[in-house]
Amino acid sequence: MGDVKRVGVIGGGQLAWMMAEAAKTLGVELVVQTPSKCDPAVTIAADAIFAPVADATATAQLATQCDVITFENEFVDLEALSLLESQGICFRPGLQALRPLLNKYHQRCYLRDLGLPTPNFFELPPFPNPHPPPYFPLVLKTRRHGYDGQGTFIIKNLPELTAILERLKNVPLLVEEFIPFERELAAIAARSVNGDISIYPIVETQQEQQVCRRVFAPAEISPAVRGQINAIARTLLNHLQVVGVFGIELFLTQDGHVLVNEIAPRVHNSGHFTLDACETSQFEQHLRAVCGLSLGSPAMKAPAAVMVNLLGYEHSTSSYLEQRQQIAAIPHAQVHWYGKTESRPGRKLGHVTVLLEAEEGRQERELIAQRIESIWYGAGKSYYAAKPSVGQ
DSSP states (O other), X not given: OTTOOEEEEXXXXXXXXXXXXXXXXXXXXXXXXXXXXXSGGGGTOSEEEESOTTOHHHHHHHHTTOSEEEESOSOSOHHHHHHHHHTTOOBSSOHHHHTTTSSHHHHHHHHHHTTOOOOOEEEESSOOSSSSOSOSSEEEEESSSOOTTTTEEEEOSHHHHHHHXXXXXXXXXXXXXXXXXXXXXXXXXXEOTTOOEEEOOOEEEEEETTEEEEEEESOXXXXXXXHHHXXXXXXXXXXXXXXXXXXXXXXXXXXXXXXXXXXXXSOOGGGTTHHHHBSSOHHHHHHHHHTTOOOOOOOBSSSEEEEEEEEOOSSBOOOOHHXXXXXXXXXXXXXXXXXXXXXXXXXXXXXXXXXXXXXXXXXXXXXXXXXXXXXXHOTXXXXXXXXXXXTO
């Protein structure tokens, strides 16, 4: 591991919080830069700097307290951080790996130039000639700072497009063709300082209004599809010279082709199952990479797993202890509660992973997820009913 004893993390949410056990195992301390004393990772950090994640002055202070800096989210000021990097501060992944990805239009262009398959896309403004756009439905995305359905809109017709453009005046946008996918998939992949690559079992993700609802591991896909995805991951990580874990979201089309949806340059919600289901969690794998260690095994310890996000469905300060206890009583279930002090519709409050004793089919996995959700949301308490529709 060399001299890495302290790892700085830009961001202090649940992703940084879930690095805690891995940090203990590896004998390193975490120092976080995060806006609020109530953020989850504050409770596990050796030290914390309370500042917005885009505050590069605070990041310079963070650098004085750690040996290497990594990222829990991508909402950073890349130009300001580049000045720090030029002064010798070590970021992993390096800023050159982040540069093509933070703006979603630039990310699309980078993937296209690598020859990786993506939906058709163009920037807005302007529309390509002739206008209006040649097809509906289409997907409209803000180029920066979108997550959990924020900044993503499914547009069905020209009046909807006109209305949303009026709302988003002067906001740089990306337009993509709508893909009527057969399934959504995701890959969690890691690359070490030495260039070794480790890819976790490909998973199926189920989204509702662009928010991850469930993850089934491993995905029921053909060897050919698995091969396509692994090749995409290796190409991407090697060209970017990544050090750390990246999440890659994908569409599987009806005719068996794979398209890249989005790249997350960090640990990712679709990999939370690895905490309980894999030999090495994505969080330990990320710390191993940024500390200069060899990568651990991504193999699953159980034949299959189901992960369900516990999403807020109301404005509340409840800890939902009774629901959590009921879910924890499900055989082979493990509840991870992030300790957030406030609930609001759509906020990720925790997740639950259920390890399966056999590689059950999709229908059986659906039933397990439905059981968890019926306990969590209860009658008349669906998060999806409480959250405004995308585009509204």
